[in-house]
Amino acid sequence: MGLVAIGTLLTLTGCDLPQVSAEERLFLPLQIELLDVATLPAQTFADTPVGGLSALTYDRQRDVFYALSDDRGRLAPPRFYTLAMATDFSTPESPKIADIAVQAITTLKDQAGNEYPSDRLDPEGMVLSPRQTVFISSEGVPATQTPPTLNEYDLATGQLKTEFRLPARFLPTVPTEEEPEPAAQGIRDNLGFEALTLGPTSSAGAFEPFRLFMATESALAQDFDPDPANPLTNRFLHYLIGPQQSTFISEYAYPLSLEPLGTVVNGLTELVAIDQGGHFLALERVLGIRGFVIKLFQLATGGATDISTLPALPSSDNINPIQKQLLLDFTTLEVPVAAIDNLEGMTLGPPLPDGSASLWLISDNNFSDDQSTQVWLFRLAIG
Known part of the structure; x- marks a missing residue:
């Protein structure tokens, strides 16, 4: 079933209605299959090191x-x-990655057309919009007291078009003379806005509104629970982006998986919207004593409580979080666990010959000689 059909469910009535569990009614019957893994060789392009690739989006x-x-x-x-990623369809039922080539580079610029100085942006999330722009989230840079941002840039020139206002609860507190040790609030260092996606836009034109979703990599400072026995809660934001005005719609609690013993980093690294009914893919990444542990979940946001009025999350159970269902644990794949790198970017790509969707992932090599830039290709189908 094709990319557009990912969000299409059969309508059954009368005696044709099957007996299904509550969970089956909540989630789509997704199937995923690994097709290939390739590596982008270490290289420079236009005198820049090609690396640290933390987000991926398809045009x-x-x-x-x-x-x-x-x-x-x-x-x-x-x-x-800009990457050209050719696919080998010589065996239609088992496509492979034929080639990965860097074609172009686009430098991000402020509204005056100037390149950003060092430590003013920490770009982590990116998604292409139907109006020939890219939305990019920055985690912020505490060293320079630069706050997190959600910006829109021109696709062709890389110049800033819009900087969106973020709710105050996401902005880190800054010490002042009057308050040298303020209460902890906002994005924690290197755990800010990592995941970014757009709702399906197949019929949306440049002048029609569309939906944007963004989530933190981990809990905000005021939501943080220091007890390692308790899972952390991220925040998941929903915007309606219009041609003249954009609106912050709602916010939900995202239950991050409990981090295993020996964890160094644990977080949500990417989102992909798969239909207009509130279903998403979520990529979670753990770095610990076993190396990288990657899990892919399906999300169902219907029924989640809007927490946009809560500056800090309460410890009570009166909040309905986003529901999660494990779709793939990468340790179950027929690849060595040591071969799995720091996967952070994810996007739906062109349809495969059988009409199913292609799902592409990319790893951030942290500009390290001990890591690589991997590209993973999956088949994603419903049914």
Whole structure:
């Protein structure tokens, strides 16, 4: 079933209605299959190191991908790359990645057209919009007291078009003379806005509204629970982006999986919207004593409590969080666990020959000689 059909469910009536569990009614019957894994060789392009690729988005019109580097401007100005990723369909039932090539680079610029200086952006999430722009989230840079941002940039020039206002609860507290040790609030260091996606936009034109969803990698400072026996709660934001005005719609609690013993980093790294009914894919990544542990979940947001009026989350159980269902634990794949790298970017790509959707993931090599930039190709189908 094709990409558009991902969000289409059969309507059954009368005696044809099957007996299904509550969970089956809540989630889509998704199936996922690993097709191939390839590596983008270490290289430079336009005098910049190609690496730190933390987000991936697909351009259907041009049949290319855009990959965002999370370089804070320390090795080169903040930027994203255009990638051509050819697929070998010689065996239609088992497509492979034939080639990955860097075609172009786009440098991000402020509204005056100037490149950002070092440590002003920490770009982590990116998604292509139907109005020839890219939305990019920055985690912020505490060292320079630069707050997190959600920005919209021109696709062709990389110039800033819009900087969206974030609710105050996401902004880190800054010490002042009057309050040298303020109460902890907002994004925690390197755990800010990592995941970003758009609702399906197949029929949306440049002048029609569309939905944008963004989530934190981990809990805000005021929501943080220091007890390692308790899972943390992220925040999941919903915007309606219009041609003249954009609106913050709602916010939900995202239950992050409990981090295993020996964890160094644990967080939600990417989202992909798969229909207009509130279903998403969520990519979670753990780095610990066993290396990288990657899990892919299906989300159902219907019935989740709007927490946008809560500056801090209560410890009571009167909040309905987003519901999660494990779709894939990467340790079950027929690849060595040591071969799984720091997967952070994810996007739906072009349809496969059988009409199912292609799902592409990319890893952030942290500009390390000990890591690589991996590209993973999956088949995603419903039924």
